[in-house]
Amino acid sequence: MTEEIQLKKIDELIQNLDSDTLSALENIRELKRYKKGEFLLHQDKLCRYSFWIEQGILRKFYWNDTKEITTELIFEHDIAVSFGSYVLQKPSKEFIQAVTDVTVYQTEAQSFQMLKAKFPKLVELDLMMTEYYAMWLEKRLFEFRTRNATERYLQLLRQQPHIILEVPLTYIASYLGISLETLSRIRSKI
Amino acid sequence: MTEEIQLKKIDELIQNLDSDTLSALENIRELKRYKKGEFLLHQDKLCRYSFWIEQGILRKFYWNDTKEITTELIFEHDIAVSFGSYVLQKPSKEFIQAVTDVTVYQTEAQSFQMLKAKFPKLVELDLMMTEYYAMWLEKRLFEFRTRNATERYLQLLRQQPHIILEVPLTYIASYLGISLETLSRIRSKI
């Protein structure tokens, strides 16, 4: 899979960071715990932090009129940010919420920005992570445009079965862009 | 608009590039013309170039079973690449095709990659452009998930009226994710 190539490159780059850079990175991050249901970011607030998940599950969602739309379900060893808000430091459309109790390393956008000026390797790291996110977004769009509800569910089941085991169906339906009822019917037909 | 902030940052960064960097960039790019209908990139080929459009219109699309899906319509002073293929140098799912006669500056991915090693500012430029693309993708996803066919058309009409004037309805329908017939009916109801 294309994504794995990118992950490998990111991993290699991190492995090869000199210890100065690494310890600088560690100095600006902070270990935090959030309880299930807690919000790490509210709509209309600035996304001042990135959240590296050590343990647990997060989700990103926004409100559309009467209903929530889940944009992403995020697991251990991945990063949660409200991208547009984080990059531009403008109010976020999205919430970030703890689906389970979570442990995260949170890093202030500003601190990371300053560190990049000092350690150019971090700009490359940032670029690779952004590339990774863009490819993930392209894949999401591709799936929405080419697969129907059943196919999207089956694909999720195949590719990320842990999601289905660990996340309430309400969120999964919303993540897949279908109603809870439709998801229930798809599942009942195996 | 959020996107404009990013465009401004990109522009500023380019304005502030030293002349060495700028002329290096110019040395690795090549002015090319393509006729309406010609392919700048074929499916299953590597996307070896980025295409900066000097004049004309390009589109990106892929095949899904029996029909084309247009992913992007690209105008003057913007860049066309098959992102995943360009970044990972793996075969492209997408075609890039000239909608009109076009003039582009094309730059080899490899040359740009090498230049980045020499001119760190270019890594920042690459990052900003990638951020811009990721935000564009987020916006596309948002629109597909929150707006119906009519709303998507009206939004396009409002935000990028030139697209509707210059691109065949067949492509616009496909870009909006609706059938040509539906688009025709939407338009007839003003």
Add this chain to the structure above:
DNA sequence: CGACATATTGAGATCCATCAACCAATGTGG
């Protein structure tokens, strides 16, 4: 246990795709 969140099932409505016929404009070979 009761209360509240989560999931299932049914019936009806809606949006939009598909298929098919048709039309208008443009281009091309003889």
Add this chain to the structure above:
DNA sequence: CCACATTGGTTGATGGATCTCAATATGTCG
């Protein structure tokens, strides 16, 4: 320069995927 093919768009009829609303069931936690 005409006849015909091709491209791009319109219009009508029909069906399917999925949503919404409502009732019911199941699960979970204090």
